[in-house]
Amino acid sequence: xxxxxxxxxxxxxxxxxxxxxxxxxxxxxxxxxxxxxxxxxxxxxxxxxxxxxxxxxxxxxxxxxxxxxxxxxxxxxxxxxxxxxxxxxxxxxxxxxxxxxxxxxxxxxxxxxxxxxxxxxxxxxxxxxxxxxxxxxxxxxxxxxxxxxxxxxxxxxxxxxxxxxxxxxxxxxxxxxxxxxx
Numbered sequence: 001x002x003x004x005x006x007x008x009x010x011x012x013x014x015x016x017x018x019x020x021x022x023x024x025x026x027x028x029x030x031x032x033x034x035x036x037x038x039x040x041x042x043x044x045x046x047x048x049x050x051x052x053x054x055x056x057x058x059x060x061x062x063x064x065x066x067x068x069x070x071x072x073x074x075x076x077x078x079x080x081x082x083x084x085x086x087x088x089x090x091x092x093x094x095x096x097x098x099x100x101x102x103x104x105x106x107x108x109x110x111x112x113x114x115x116x117x118x119x120x121x122x123x124x125x126x127x128x129x130x131x132x133x134x135x136x137x138x139x140x141x142x143x144x145x146x147x148x149x150x151x152x153x154x155x156x157x158x159x160x161x162x163x164x165x166x167x168x169x170x171x172x173x174x175x176x177x178x179x180x181x182x
Contacts, residue, residue: 001027002147005060007072008032008046012128013091013136017071018044020140029063031056067147069140087143092128093135095143 004021006014008030018039021028029045030038033056038046049055057077064070066085072078078088078096088096 002144002151003065003068004028005064005068005070006030007056007060007070007074007077008036009034009056010073011071011091013071013133014038016133016137017140020137020144024144026144031059067151069143069147071140087147089136089139089143091136092132093137093139095139 004017004026006017006028008014009032011017011030014030017028018041020026021043022041025043027043027045029047030036031047031049033049033051035048036046038044047059049059054077057074057080060070060072060077061080061084064081064084064086068086070078070081070086070088071091072081072088073091075096078090081088082096082098090096
């Protein structure tokens with residue numbers, strides 16, 4: 001069954017993952033080095049791993065299956081997941097693919113080397129913009145649709161549970177409903 005894993009410690013798009021996963025009735029596992037607040041939904045799990053270099057990454061790689069989705073900004077983790085035939089999406093919505101991962105790793109290593117020698121300063125990704133969140137939502141939706149087209153829909157564990165459209169009291173007029181926002 002299609003599952004979404006989130007490299008959660010510094011993930012800025014967790015709310016977007018919840019929203020899309022809820023719409024498609026998919027399970028989500030957030031993997032982190034420390035406890036964090038997650039929505040109280042039975043389809044969302046938090047896996048807290050021991051402190052240690054790459055402990056969260058190792059846990060994800062150990063549990064990911066072909067055609068699962070991994071949300072991460074960690075390029076080496078994305079590369080490891082691709083080798084297990086999973087899909088990897090960056091937090092800005094850019095997909096990591098077999099064709100692009102080598103160039104992405106090379107660019108990362110080059111910039112890291114330049115920072116170490118003082119040729120460039122700073123580093124890290126720029127702040128997430130609205131367009132990045134939009135691109136992430138579109139890409140996550142596209143990957144899920146692509147997987148579902150290739151594999152007939154398996155009965156979901158969530159299928160017996162009605163999807164809640166809104167948590168707040170209804171303020172809608174007529175039959176128009178607002179989609180649930182996590």
